[in-house]
Amino acid sequence: MEEDNASRPAGHGTLLCVKSWTAYLNVLLMAVLLFGFALPLSFRHSELAAGAVMAVSAVLVGYRVLSIRSVQLYYDDVGVWLYSGILPWTRGVQGVKWRDMDEASFVQSFWSWLFRSYSIRIGHRYTKASEILLTRMANGKDAVARLNAHHQKLIRDNVIN
Structure with a gap:
């Protein structure tokens, strides 16, 4: 996926996916x-x-x-992050650091395959309260594959344990 610097908050990492048309x-x-x-x-x-x-x-x-347009999933050298919100009191970032990430997964169904709109989960190793759950994400399947590949690369390179 090509990076689009104008579509995400300044200073953030690589954009993975946004909400689908569904x-x-x-x-x-x-x-x-x-x-x-x-x-x-x-x-x-x-x-x-x-x-x-x-x-x-x-x-x-x-x-x-x-x-809906404000929801953006991205990653950087620290972890995986979800940016959302448009009003000052609703705007924010939540995330999972690479060292605490369990795995990323998506839900496959006929409708998600047909519309390329997936529910994704980025798990936290220690607590379910800190995981990221998203529904109706465009290119969610590819985002999950990229996250898991990058996480495995960091583990293989001994950047994280």
Whole structure:
């Protein structure tokens, strides 16, 4: 996968994957319900109500799209990291250091194979509370392979025990 420096926070390592297009299906359903049903119903009440429904709907749909777009899985020389969040109080990074990583795995099903949208897990050797669990990740299968290969290389080179 080619690195895209503009699509991730500055100073971070190699981008592995982001959310798949299938992650946006719930947002699409919400947009259809809000703009297709709630907005026309609100016009029956008043134009002011319709304006309020339109504004709230646009903010909700926009926030969900930006939240999904903010999810980025990457790795650097220290470990594997998940960046997510758009608002200052939701933005953050969680991760697993290479020395504490157990293994990376993905869930294979007909639908994940068909849509190339995988659920992935980056395990922590000592605690399940610190592992990274992600659903609907584009190229998740390739990301898992890259992570496991890099982890094994670090072990073989005696960089980690």
